[in-house]
Structures are given as C-alpha cells and as structure tokens.
Amino acid sequence: MHAATVLAQLDHYLDPETGGLVPSIHPAVTHAPPGDAAMGTGSTASRYARSGNSGATVAERVLAQLEGGAAAAVFSAGASAAQAVLANLRPGDHLVLDSAAYYEFGAIIERFGQRWGVTVARADMCCPETVRQAMRPGETRLVWAECPSNPLWRVPDITALAAIAHQGGAQLLVDATVATPVLCRPLDFGADLVLHSATKYLNGHGDLVAGALITAQAGAAWQEILASRVAHGSVLPPFEAWLLLRGMRSLALRVERASQTALKIATTLATHPGVGAVHYPGLPGDPHHELAQRQFLGGFGGMLSFEIAGTAADALAICERTAVFRRSTSLGSTESLIEHRRSTEGERSTCPEALIRLSIGLEHAEDLIVDLQRALSGMRRMAEAPLAEMI
Missing domain, CATH: 3.40.640.10 (Type I PLP-dependent aspartate aminotransferase-like (Major domain))
Incomplete structure (x- = not known):
C-alpha cells in the first residue's frame, strides 16, 4: 500500500x-x-x-x-x-x-x-x-x-x-x-x-x-x-x-509540496550570478544526483543550501533581508526558514562560511523565490538578476 x-x-x-x-x-x-x-x-x-x-x-x-x-x-x-x-x-x-x-x-x-x-x-x-x-x-x-x-x-x-x-x-x-x-x-x-x-x-x-x-x-x-x-x-x-x-496524516502531501518547491528554488539559485554553489541532490548537476535517483522516490526533499559569492557578513545580511523566509533554525515545518549555518553551528563548524541553509515549507514557490531575489539583490557586488528570470 x-x-x-x-x-x-x-x-x-x-x-x-x-x-x-x-x-x-x-x-x-x-x-x-x-x-x-x-x-x-x-x-x-x-x-x-x-x-x-x-x-x-x-x-x-x-x-x-x-x-x-x-x-x-x-x-x-x-x-x-x-x-x-x-x-x-x-x-x-x-x-x-x-x-x-x-x-x-x-x-x-x-x-x-x-x-x-x-x-x-x-x-x-x-x-x-x-x-x-x-x-x-x-x-x-x-x-x-x-x-x-x-x-x-x-x-x-x-x-x-x-x-x-x-x-x-x-x-x-x-x-x-x-x-x-x-x-x-x-x-x-x-x-x-x-x-x-x-x-x-x-x-x-x-x-x-x-x-x-x-x-x-x-x-x-x-x-x-x-x-x-x-x-x-x-x-x-x-x-x-x-x-x-x-x-x-499529512506527511506525504507536505513532503511532496516542499520537494517540488525546493527543486524550483534550487534551479533558480543555480543560475543566479551572485550564487557560487547550490547543494541539492535534485539538481541534475549535483554530484549526488544519480545515487539520489536510485535511493529516493518521488522527490529529493525540502532542504537545500547555497553559497553566495561573498563573505559571511554578506550571507548574514541576506538572511536578515528576507521577508517571507523566517530567520531561525530547525526544519520540516509549514513555514520556510533561512539561516547562516556557520553562525548556528558555532566555532567548531566545518561548513563553508558563506553558506545559507533553507528549509522549504508550504508557502507558494513564487513568493519564496521573489523573497530570495530581493534579499540577494541587496549585495553591492552582485548584479541583480531580472525578476522575470527568477520566477
């Protein structure tokens, strides 16, 4: 069944x-x-x-x-x-x-x-x-x-x-x-x-x-x-x-929705000029994509991370500028969360200093994408991607 x-x-x-x-x-x-x-x-x-x-x-x-x-x-x-x-x-x-x-x-x-x-x-x-x-x-x-x-x-x-x-x-x-x-x-x-x-x-x-x-x-x-x-x-x-x-009772629906939205966001971020790397096994170019396809059924999950072409301070500023994403730690709930992961983990963290972690919730994908676009466009050294390309 x-x-x-x-x-x-x-x-x-x-x-x-x-x-x-x-x-x-x-x-x-x-x-x-x-x-x-x-x-x-x-x-x-x-x-x-x-x-x-x-x-x-x-x-x-x-x-x-x-x-x-x-x-x-x-x-x-x-x-x-x-x-x-x-x-x-x-x-x-x-x-x-x-x-x-x-x-x-x-x-x-x-x-x-x-x-x-x-x-x-x-x-x-x-x-x-x-x-x-x-x-x-x-x-x-x-x-x-x-x-x-x-x-x-x-x-x-x-x-x-x-x-x-x-x-x-x-x-x-x-x-x-x-x-x-x-x-x-x-x-x-x-x-x-x-x-x-x-x-x-x-x-x-x-x-x-x-x-x-x-x-x-x-x-x-x-x-x-x-x-x-x-x-x-x-x-x-x-x-x-x-x-x-x-x-x-609603796990299957929530996971399906979060996975679909996460893939849309990951695909968008992968082409953004201010993003250096996107970590999401659902992307065809991800080094773990082929294995994930063999072990996963119907999606790749609602979690992803991306590294910006900037510093830890830039990453923190992006997290602070989002309006739909909530700046907090945890994952898997109905609301989407954003965090500068190295700050959360502390001094012993080994993750990249400019890495931002996203937990995708149940909001509309377009609202989340536009929110990230606006937050990313605030970086002085980053060319703003046209809004039409982000949706």
Whole structure:
C-alpha cells in the first residue's frame, strides 16, 4: 500500500472502544486491565505509562509499516532516540560516524564516547573505501550515517555502507530525518536502524519535540533499546503522541509540496550570478544526483543550501533581508526558514562560511523565490538578476 494511503488513514485506524477514526488521548499513568495483566503477568506497557501508551503504540505501528521495519519506538526527542542506541555500546567499543554528521548529534556522540570509553572515528560516508578503512574488526559495533547529510545534503550509498558494516560485525544506523519514509526507506537498502527527529517532518507543524527509531529486526539489541527508553523515562507522552499522529496524516502531501518547491528554488539559485554553489541532490548537476535517483522516490526533499559569492557578513545580511523566509533554525515545518549555518553551528563548524541553509515549507514557490531575489539583490557586488528570470 502506498505511503500516502497508510498515512492518511493511520493504517486504517479504528478506535477499539468508540469506533472513532481519530485516536483518543489516554493520559492515565496507571492501568488495571482485566485478566492476567491485572495480576502482574501481562505486558508492563499496558499497566504503567513510563513504558508506553496507546497513542505511541499507534504511531509505532504506522512508522514500522512505512519504513518496512519489524518494529518501531517513539521517544520524547530525537536526542533521546540517539541516546537509546548509544546505550547499547560498551566501553571498548568502536563507532564510525559520518564526518559530515549533523553537528549536534555529532557532539552528543563524541561526548558520550569520551565519557564511556567508546572510540569514535569520523569517515566520509560518501566514500565507502574511507568507511572501510575506519572499521576495526572485532571492535566496531555501529556505523552512523545520514541520508542526506546536513547541511550539504550529500547522499551516501546505503547498500555499500550496509555491506561494509555487516562484514565488520557492526550495525548500520541511518538518520533519515530529512528524507522521511515517503522519499527513502534505508532498511530496504540493508540498514539495520533508521532514526528520525520526529520534531521535523514527521510532525511537521513546529509544535512538538519527538524522536523515532525503526529496526529491521526486533532481536536482543532492539530489546535493549526499548529497555533503555524505559530506564530513562523517554517514552513519548500521550498528548505528544496524539500531536505526532495528527501531523503524520499529512506527511506525504507536505513532503511532496516542499520537494517540488525546493527543486524550483534550487534551479533558480543555480543560475543566479551572485550564487557560487547550490547543494541539492535534485539538481541534475549535483554530484549526488544519480545515487539520489536510485535511493529516493518521488522527490529529493525540502532542504537545500547555497553559497553566495561573498563573505559571511554578506550571507548574514541576506538572511536578515528576507521577508517571507523566517530567520531561525530547525526544519520540516509549514513555514520556510533561512539561516547562516556557520553562525548556528558555532566555532567548531566545518561548513563553508558563506553558506545559507533553507528549509522549504508550504508557502507558494513564487513568493519564496521573489523573497530570495530581493534579499540577494541587496549585495553591492552582485548584479541583480531580472525578476522575470527568477520566477
């Protein structure tokens, strides 16, 4: 069944008590179900809310189906989902991390490694041989990739990474927050785990912090992840689970619209005299376009970045001059955002100093294009492109 159909109906959801087509919110912390569970022999999740709730269970069922996974788990934040995976590692283990990994997750992982005796190596996930060289036979337990990576939107070969990880006795985790299961299903290409910051596209309305993990196999390692979620109290609460489910219903439409608009904007920026480079895998000239075509379905996502032919100060000024784009960080919501990425990431940032990151929302494409044109035309050293060419 197509993802859009699964999402619109939440996997043909029907409330077992009322027959409602919208999940109910059950805020009770403790439960006393009839039968064996009431005597303490049933599922813990059905009796105490720190282990789960009915809304989270529905979201997990839908996500597992969307990703083609054996099981899913939702968390109180994307960072909580990441920590649950890291909790499976032990002192002396080795982890290979994307050298272009999202800066905040990168910092979390490296800090964890320093504190818990886990060695973290960086490797270019778009160069499989580099990843192979970073592996340590008998020590590497996890390879952590992003598809696409933030903020340059590079696309790794998931099949190749899975083969390298498995040959070395490790699991492959793919952070697919930006691609979403509408566009890419890493488990189909051999990944073991998929991570989402559900705060972003899965919810899509900027009013929820959440995370999700989906697994290819619900074995012992997965049970450890679930146990970590219970131990850390990071299950997604009932009302937040309800918000996530509400947002997921429109995911397919939102991703389709954002992808279409992002491609229009990327195509326009690629011909603008004041833009030096555009990073978007949907552009035919992008170095990752061919691989993205093989791994993505129906679009290339709503995120792109571009480097201006100027300085960091010029890039900051452009961000300040936009009227439709909102100057803020985050992504995947209904409103379009603009930011000077290096300022957001801080001193340790490795992204180009004149790079501007865009998160495309649901506004009309023409309004966004004209807004960028006006902001770009303010650069003194830049020839203004005719408005007719920008639309």
